[in-house]
Amino acid sequence: MDDTQKVVINSKIDDWLKQEREFIRKRKAAKPEVKVMLLGQAESGKSTLQKQFQLHYASSSFDGERPSWTPIVYFNIIKAVRMIIEELDYEFMGDAPLSNSSPSSSPPSTAGSDWRVGLAELRTKVLPLVAIEDSLASELSGGITLAGGKSGVYVRSGWQALVTPQRSWPLSDIRNTASANIPAVTNLAARTLVETAYHIQDLWNHAAVRVLIRRRKLRLEESGTFFLDNIHRIAAPDYLPSLEDILHVRLQTLGVVEHQYDIRVNGVTYNWLMYDVGGARGQRHAWVPYFDDATAIIFLAPISAFDQYLEEDAKTNRIDDSLQLFKAIVQNKLLKKASLVLMLNKTDVLKEKLEAGTEVRKFITSFGDRPNTFEEVSEYFRAHFIQAHRREDISQPRRPLYVHFTSMIDVKTTQTIIIHVGEAIIRSYISEAGLLT
Ligand SMILES: Nc1nc2c(ncn2[C@@H]2O[C@H](COP(=O)(O)OP(=O)(O)OP(=O)(O)O)[C@@H](O)[C@H]2O)c(=O)[nH]1
Numbered sequence: 001m002d003d004t005q006k007v008v009i010n011s012k013i014d015d016w017l018k019q020e021r022e023f024i025r026k027r028k029a030a031k032p033e034v035k036v037m038l039l040g041q042a043e044s045g046k047s048t049l050q051k052q053f054q055l056h057y058a059s060s061s062f063d064g065e066r067p068s069w070t071p072i073v074y075f076n077i078i079k080a081v082r083m084i085i086e087e088l089d090y091e092f093m094g095d096a097p098l099s100n101s102s103p104s105s106s107p108p109s110t111a112g113s114d115w116r117v118g119l120a121e122l123r124t125k126v127l128p129l130v131a132i133e134d135s136l137a138s139e140l141s142g143g144i145t146l147a148g149g150k151s152g153v154y155v156r157s158g159w160q161a162l163v164t165p166q167r168s169w170p171l172s173d174i175r176n177t178a179s180a181n182i183p184a185v186t187n188l189a190a191r192t193l194v195e196t197a198y199h200i201q202d203l204w205n206h207a208a209v210r211v212l213i214r215r216r217k218l219r220l221e222e223s224g225t226f227f228l229d230n231i232h233r234i235a236a237p238d239y240l241p242s243l244e245d246i247l248h249v250r251l252q253t254l255g256v257v258e259h260q261y262d263i264r265v266n267g268v269t270y271n272w273l274m275y276d277v278g279g280a281r282g283q284r285h286a287w288v289p290y291f292d293d294a295t296a297i298i299f300l301a302p303i304s305a306f307d308q309y310l311e312e313d314a315k316t317n318r319i320d321d322s323l324q325l326f327k328a329i330v331q332n333k334l335l336k337k338a339s340l341v342l343m344l345n346k347t348d349v350l351k352e353k354l355e356a357g358t359e360v361r362k363f364i365t366s367f368g369d370r371p372n373t374f375e376e377v378s379e380y381f382r383a384h385f386i387q388a389h390r391r392e393d394i395s396q397p398r399r400p401l402y403v404h405f406t407s408m409i410d411v412k413t414t415q416t417i418i419i420h421v422g423e424a425i426i427r428s429y430i431s432e433a434g435l436l437t
């Protein structure tokens with residue numbers, strides 16, 4: 001080996017050592033990593049909780065993403081209108097158009113003499129909007145079509161890029177958008193919504209529709225009711241979703257979506273990685289690969305769902321499914337080191353249902369003759385989850401279970417809860433890892 005070769009080799013070794021030192025320096029500087037999984041059945045509120053974290057720990061990105069929620073709000077409205085129309089068709093007309101429905105169809109008790117003709121006209125007027133549903137779903141899901149078709153829009157991480165226009169919103173010139181860089185179907189939905197808003201409002205407020213919703217227990221989901229109540233604000237050409245709108249949106253999660261926040265506790269910044277999962281039964285197998293290094297589980301159980309059944313299995317009561325799922329989580333060996341937080345969610349919806357006179361014992365016989373009040377009912381469900389944890393928890397000694405009653409659409413209260421939950425999780429991470437602060 002001559003001297004020149006030696007110099008080249010030495011310089012390569014120097015480079016390599018430098019890189020190695022840099023790598024170690026970076027690793028030491030890296031923030032401690034906390035991995036938190038949001039688990040629970042479909043529609044339990046996982047993604048809504050994740051939005052509340054984003055609002056608190058990354059408010060500028062929350063604001064920046066606002067325009068991307070616009071088409072999802074449109075989609076939620078279209079879905080709700082389509083569900084109303086399907087119910088009307090089923091109730092009054094068989095396969096025939098509403099105006100030709102058979103005389104034997106029983107009118108709602110509130111009906112006036114020409115209610116049927118009026119409804120048929122409204123139906124015709126809102127149909128152009130309903131006709132957009134499938135193409136809007138396809139545009140929002142980036143062309144992914146799943147079994148179940150119309151039941152929803154599914155999103156993976158990075159979905160915003162599919163629907164966010166390149167130029168800024170609000171769209172003051174939504175009617176002249178031939179050259180605008182807005183996805184075509186979203187644009188069409190916006191225009192059709194402007195044109196049909198009054199008819200949607202009339203349909204939504206129609207006495208026969210109200211009776212039908214009550215009589216057939218039509219589940220428009222939390223989002224449908226909220227958006228239909230706000231139809232004129234949303235149909236305005238310069239509409240930009242508000243914080244409340246974004247929290248009310250229903251958008252099913254597909255697979256597992258990672259979100260990252262920096263959370264600072266006692267002067268140390270933690271790399272908070274949050275995994276928001278799809279909660280439907282067909283999605284749950286995707287959770288497992290994330291289990292063995294999870295720092296904490298936040299389990300969401302919607303306690304308002306006592307009178308509902310799973311979309312994927314109409315025989316299973318949703319509270320029962322939540323409880324069984326919770327048991328499976330606390331029994332899971334891979335998760336035995338994870339801290340446990342339980343959020344008994346949708347307390348606002350539970351209160352509304354109880355105030356409207358829906359009786360828990362009719363759906364959950366073991367509730368018996370207890371008073372049908374919020375205090376009794378919420379405590380009854382809480383006791384069941386706590387008992388499941390006491391009996392089934394695999395970790396020895398048994399881990400603490402932090403329980404909160406939540407309403408994810410209540411910003412002020414939820415923000416306080418997530419700060420506490422974040423700190424509690426980080427504290428137990430510190431003591432588990434033996435870290436000094
Ligand atoms: N009124 C009310 N609505 C809620 C609450 N929590 C969630 N929602 C609504 O319930 C719907 C479902 O919430 P998501 O957060 O999408 O549910 P998810 O658990 O992520 O569902 P998947 O992604 O299908 O697993 C949305 O329309 C939310 O706005 C709550 O506490 N109160």
Ligand SMILES: [Mg+2]
Nearest residue numbers: 046047252253
């Ligand atoms: Mg979700």
